[in-house]
Amino acid sequence: MTQNIYDDPMFFANYGRLPRSLAGLDAAPEWPTLRALLPPIAGLDIVDLGCGYGWFCRWARAQGARRVVGIDVSHKMLERARATTTDPRILYLRADLERLALAAGRFDLAYSSLALHYVEDLAGVFASLAAALVAGGRLVFSVEHPIFTAPSHPGWSLARDGGKTWPIDNYLSEGLRRTDWLAEGVIKYHRTVATYVNLLIEQGFVLSRIVEWGPTDAQVAATPSLADERERPPFLIVAAGNDQRLIAAP
Amino acid sequence: MTQNIYDDPMFFANYGRLPRSLAGLDAAPEWPTLRALLPPIAGLDIVDLGCGYGWFCRWARAQGARRVVGIDVSHKMLERARATTTDPRILYLRADLERLALAAGRFDLAYSSLALHYVEDLAGVFASLAAALVAGGRLVFSVEHPIFTAPSHPGWSLARDGGKTWPIDNYLSEGLRRTDWLAEGVIKYHRTVATYVNLLIEQGFVLSRIVEWGPTDAQVAATPSLADERERPPFLIVAAGNDQRLIAAP
Numbered sequence: 465m466t467q468n469i470y471d472d473p474m475f476f477a478n479y480g481r482l483p484r485s486l487a488g489l490d491a492a493p494e495w496p497t498l499r500a501l502l503p504p505i506a507g508l509d510i511v512d513l514g515c516g517y518g519w520f521c522r523w524a525r526a527q528g529a530r531r532v533v534g535i536d537v538s539h540k541m542l543e544r545a546r547a548t549t550t551d552p553r554i555l556y557l558r559a560d561l562e563r564l565a566l567a568a569g570r571f572d573l574a575y576s577s578l579a580l581h582y583v584e585d586l587a588g589v590f591a592s593l594a595a596a597l598v599a600g601g602r603l604v605f606s607v608e609h610p611i612f613t614a615p616s617h618p619g620w621s622l623a624r625d626g627g628k629t630w631p632i633d634n635y636l637s638e639g640l641r642r643t644d645w646l647a648e649g650v651i652k653y654h655r656t657v658a659t660y661v662n663l664l665i666e667q668g669f670v671l672s673r674i675v676e677w678g679p680t681d682a683q684v685a686a687t688p689s690l691a692d693e694r695e696r697p698p699f700l701i702v703a704a705g706n707d708q709r710l711i712a713a714p
Numbered sequence: 715m716t717q718n719i720y721d722d723p724m725f726f727a728n729y730g731r732l733p734r735s736l737a738g739l740d741a742a743p744e745w746p747t748l749r750a751l752l753p754p755i756a757g758l759d760i761v762d763l764g765c766g767y768g769w770f771c772r773w774a775r776a777q778g779a780r781r782v783v784g785i786d787v788s789h790k791m792l793e794r795a796r797a798t799t800t801d802p803r804i805l806y807l808r809a810d811l812e813r814l815a816l817a818a819g820r821f822d823l824a825y826s827s828l829a830l831h832y833v834e835d836l837a838g839v840f841a842s843l844a845a846a847l848v849a850g851g852r853l854v855f856s857v858e859h860p861i862f863t864a865p866s867h868p869g870w871s872l873a874r875d876g877g878k879t880w881p882i883d884n885y886l887s888e889g890l891r892r893t894d895w896l897a898e899g900v901i902k903y904h905r906t907v908a909t910y911v912n913l914l915i916e917q918g919f920v921l922s923r924i925v926e927w928g929p930t931d932a933q934v935a936a937t938p939s940l941a942d943e944r945e946r947p948p949f950l951i952v953a954a955g956n957d958q959r960l961i962a963a964p
Contacts, residue, residue: 470874493962546723561727611861618872619918621881624867631879632861633945636928657907658926665818671921695883 466560467651470516470538472517475647488519493690494606494677496698498577501673501703503574505529508572509646511596513561513605514579515590518545521554524575527617533571535559566596573597576605578699581613581652584640586660597706600633602671609676609700613654614640620692660702669704677701715720716810716832717901718768720766720788725897738769743940744856744927744949748827751854751953755779758822761846763811763839763855765830770796771804774825778888783821785809796905811839823847826855828949831863831902832888836910840917853919859926859950863904870942876924880946910952919954 479563484493489499497559512633515534524532534556536542542556559565562585583589593603593650614635623629638655649681663669676697679690719725722880734742738748739872756778762770765784774782784806786792792806808958809815812835833839843853864885888905911921926947929940 611885615879616877621871623881623883627866627883629865629881629883630875631881632880633873633877635946636862636926636944656926658924661911661921661924665922670917671911674908674911676886676906694886696885 466537466562466584468537468688469582469647469650470536471540472647475650476540480648484519485517487518489523492577493679493687494701495676497560497677497701498584498604500680501675501701502575503573503602505573505614509570510573510575511566511571513564513576514582515545515556516541518548518554518556520575520577521545521556521702522549525554529553531555533538533557535560535561535564553608564596565591565594566592568595569598570595571598571710572601574601574603574605578606578608580605580696581607581654584653586653586655587663590663590669594667594669594706599706601705601706602672602703603664603686604701605659606677606699606701607660608652609697610635610654610656610660611696618643626691628695657700660700664702664704669706671702671704673703675701716787716789716812716834716861717943719897719900720786721790723896725871725941726790726901727746727790728896734769735767738767739773742827743929743933743937747925747927747951748763748854748856749849750823751925751951752868753823753852755823757873759820760823760825761816761843762831763814763824763826765767765795765806766791766827768798768804768806768826770825771795771806772799772801774805777802778804780834781805783807785814787811790867792869814839814842814846816842818845820847821846821848824851824853828856828858830855833902834903836903837913838916840913840919844917844919844956849956851956853956854951854953856927856949856951857930858902860885860904860906860910861946863902869895874946878942878945907950910950914952916955919956920956922951925951 479485490494505524508529510524510532512534515521515536519532521534522530528573533556537560542558544555561583614632620628621631641652641654643650677699678694680696684691687705729735739745746953755774756878758779759776760779762784765771765786771782772782783803787810792808796804811833819878848926864882866884871881890905891902893900927949928944934941
């Protein structure tokens, strides 16, 4: 069962102060990359795993999505999400992502932003999604990059030449990582890039593209502190189809 | 054009002293993983890119391969390879891997062990292989892992707790890396895991499995120094098919 850290008062308060919480998708520097991997949204039935405040759900409806289901384990996030919309075609549901009970062949697109690294049983989630997607359906998600989640003591070090390095250990030791981010004792699960890819393939998905995300030159010019993220990618973004006809990269 | 470092006298002499040079495939700890990703060898036409001393070519023939072509840029490696066999069904050819001229639909399997990170134009190599493989053909290769090739100063550091870490920087800065390994000024090309995967997909390959290689418990018990390799994988191993019917993992 997934830890519900977002309902921790300290975590929730701190999370609410992040730029992406206050200003939504456009405040997330990886959003243009994620967006570019999405199929045309108009007319699609979409499920958003770990919908949080519902920024993506509302964006998808504004793009003409037919129906959007946002799922989150956090009561507080869903309460906020529900307060932001009266759109009858957005449905917010509370569920543990590891205990999804989605109807078969119900969705054209499954989307998830920075949620699946909180999930222990990722094979189970991918199996649920493979069944819940229509033939030709797509899955696009981001997670914290395995290089980011691996270390036993994550953080930057100063290199000999004054540059920053990100010391890795434990990369091949998959499993629970306990970190202090916004609150103490946040539990996430480290897995390798290979495991993300192979679990998808084992569930019948065909990989169409992966991105180890880093900022563009323009983003670094606008926000110089983002330059560090080029030393090691903070996010892994994956696009896959559940149908062999869809192997062409988007 | 690929650097021909293997014909450097210092490099060649030092390379010849490595366990895998002296004892062949079984002295390479990643070989069991590579082997498990290969299709049944009997009856196949195989090309080995960066064949070196020809250990794999001879193994494949012993497994019943119909014909094996070993390609390498190094005169000295090929001279040694040719001296080890009189098998008329093994053909050793000298070529720059970036200037391959393989006949279309000629091979069932393309194999490459720790050679493609020396290649600058990897998209070109994958395009050549996509054309040279029969429908249903497979590509299995290993390279130095991007975590291994990324750093501007590759090497272990001691962590606060006494453990070893592998400091990363420059992960997202793809391109030339000049290192001193067996000789000075060895040139290799760093690219991300995503680039290896996406270049394959762009050339029409379907990914069937990737492995970020680390030693097994038994290997660490036999060779304790291998334990470090679990902190960060030294090798990336990829298996792909050039045909959509082949997406099932081997």
